Amino acid sequence: MSRSARGDAATQVSEGPPRASPAVRGRGSSRDLPKGRGLLQRSGWRATVLLLAVAALGVVAITSVRYGSKPIPLGEVFDAFFAFDGSNDHLIIRSLRVPRTLVGLGVGAALGLAGGLMQGTTRNPLADPGILGVNAGAALAVVIAIFVFGIGSLSVYVWFAFVGAAAASALVYSLGSLGREGATPIKLALAGAAVSALLGALTTAVLLIDIATLDQYRFWAVGSLAGRDAQILAQVTPFLVVGGVAAIGLSRALNTLSLGEDVARSLGQRVALTQGISSGAVVLLVGAAVAAAGPIGFVGPTVPHVARAITGPDYRWVLPYSAVLAPILLLGADVIGRVVARPSEIQVGVVTAVVGAPFFIALVRRRKLADL
């Protein structure tokens, strides 16, 4: 308490509960409000900005449906759903652009959430969902699919990639849990790096042995939304939904965990359970994202930083913001890639990094990024 008790005893008696000092009171303090208003009231501006971001996401999504190798007017977009007449434009919209946009939304949100989860559980700003070996596992599985089974269809890649991602992360988890303390973040990261290197070497070995495999694989490996249709959307959506729900549900636990594992444990949180659920959610989210669109880097590690720069370190806001900002980046990059290189396209994995990284570097230079 900042007031000296003796001098103000009289006033304090009549004033009710003692005031917190200004340093303790947060922005938009709920001191004046009845209890129980909770999250939204105290952080009203965050909700408003989030709604604005969702609106921006809507604009980007509509742009993604409208523009491509052939711009289609907005009226046609509505007609494609409500007055379908089988014309080329309507077909393009329904079977190509809308599923592609939806896949981009899902993949972007998944990558953003997974990045936030990884950074929250490992308390490491460098945590990349790929650390758990999911990207390397998916890549090796796809290469095996091409080389051994001669598979060329994207929707079958999805299953292989997902199984590969899950198997690799299971391997990483079991290797990282060896030893006395079980799976600590550092041990997991190191095990993940080693497993990724091993699987990457095996992948490269196959690619060098069979040049036809390389020819097919290199287009998957760059990360692209081209040709992602409703079937792929249907394949990955269940995993994305389950992972997303688990991620949002963990946000409060992540806040506690950010105080440090010992403090969290002493506050009654079951740390191992949290980390286990988080790893499971990351594998579901990133596994589905890689299976659908190939390995797309950069979004996972960096979007949570941007979200944190806006909202501060509260994970109940960082995760939703990441889930909205990441698809804005991804879909925006996809549109740019389609428009800039008409009639062909530059894959989204490339454009995301090339467009997003300078913005990210500018942000790193300008702002004092909120620490974890």
Next chain:
Amino acid sequence: MSAPAKQRRLVTVERLPSLGADQVSVRLARPRVSARVSARTVSVCVVVFGLVLFASAVNVSVGDFPIPLSDVFPAIVGQGNPDSDFIVRVLRLPRSLTGILVGAAFGMSGAIFQSLARNPLASPDIIGIEAGAAFAAVLVIVILDPNTVGVTAGALIGALATAVAIYVLAYRRGVTGYRLVLVGIGVTAVLSGLTSYLLTRANIYDAARAVAWLTGSLNGRGWEHVGPVGASMLVLVPATLLLGRHLRGLQLGDDAARGLGVRIEVARGGLILAGVGLAATAVASAGPVAFVALISPQIARRLAGSASGALVPAALTGALVTLASDLVGRQAFGNVELPVGVITAIVGAPYFLWLLARANRVGRGG
């Protein structure tokens, strides 16, 4: 204990049992210097050097045109039959030499960083350097003529330019570690995205060459590669050894080191620069060969038994690892030749995991 003034020998070697079982002091009469060396380290170095020579002889002799071991030395000096001479002097000898130099550079660089970080799992994966070298190399392979010298030069320029760019971008009234690493992530992301893009736009044969380079390969390494690596090591290795005297002091922590008279900023900055230079030159010549920088210092430490960065044994071990992996990659899979980077990763990753598990069991892992 000193020799009588009249009868001073040129070199005096004495054991120092109070300092350790294998500690030996070596004193020269002219110039008047003395040094303390570990006999075990010296013997390890001699043995590993012998193994390196043997491995390079084997590497030179096996291949599509096998050359008996007894003919290897005559071929090197040009006294064998013309075919052997050509194969050895133009093809295999420079490849082995490049492997030795690159492995030594990686090993020494790894030893520096593991010592400075006081962490056996550190490695000179300088954020950005490998991505910069990779992008420049793939650019040269895909867009320009895939002439190997151009690739090396491009890779070196790419690595150094990227390091400078990252430092400049992260500099804002000083460089904090956090900002440097984040900027490194951003720059690496841009470069890897562009590299992947180039791989999709290239014709398939250029793409295959690029993938082979990106793994770390000694294919087609000739005298034009030995030159640059050799030249840079000629400069960097003596500098590293001179600065390496301070490694032991630096490991005690900044305050103790300062108290012992170590000039911390100079020593640490110089060692980092030397480590980066060695890693950049090695990557430029052979691509990012996985794990050599990580495991060679560990193997050397276990052999030589010293706790601090054993720079020369690490370099020799790196050379041996690289040569052996190249040999396995060339010969072990029938008519398929796998690049050295694949073998070092396939062998190195499990070894790294074993190190990790071992450290965990003893309680040093987390």
